[in-house]
Amino acid sequence: GAVVSQHPSRVICKSGTSVKIECRSLDFQATTMFWYRQFPKKSLMLMATSNEGSKATYEQGVEKDKFLINHASLTLSTLTVTSAHPEDSSFYICSAPPRPSGEQYFGPGTRLTVT
């Protein structure tokens, strides 16, 4: 199947700093990618849709100024958590569909801990 990577896999940062997470599709191009977060013992929650060449669309309740998304190329989307706080500590996961219709492939996730 298709491969999606994320970097870093783990990051610890201090409260008030910003953290950038990268999501790459390694063997296909993705005009759309998705960002999710997952709190302990909970299911994944869709945060936003990353669109190559245009603005991201955010789910209700997700602050677009706090979670900055940039889809710089057909293989790279970045999520920047700005002014991170301990409550932003979570598991962040991206996904991308190789085809306009069909299954999606997920990255391995990034564990963010804000101290």
Place this chain on the structure above:
Amino acid sequence: DAKTTQPPSMDCAEGRAANLPCNHSTISGNEYVYWYRQIHSQGPQYIIHGLKNNETNEMASLIITEDRKSSTLILPHATLRDTAVYYCIVPSGGGADGLTFGKGTHLIIQP
């Protein structure tokens, strides 16, 4: 997305077939059923999807009832590595859209 209902947990003996049910009684005629699984602390993994015919791949089989209101994911010979949370998803916007994850079924394979 169409609402899906899955049992919260299931046990299965190693080497036996694991049969995971999913109800999706409000599914529309052109909506597919997708199955993903998430092993602890990893990103979800795509397993299989189908519309109305039964499907099989190297990972699993998907059996969809004739009325399409329910389906069963079958792992033919479960191993310890199949212990994971299994999600049945019926995305109204198509499989390539943002997905809504329910609580899934936590499948535990017993040695």
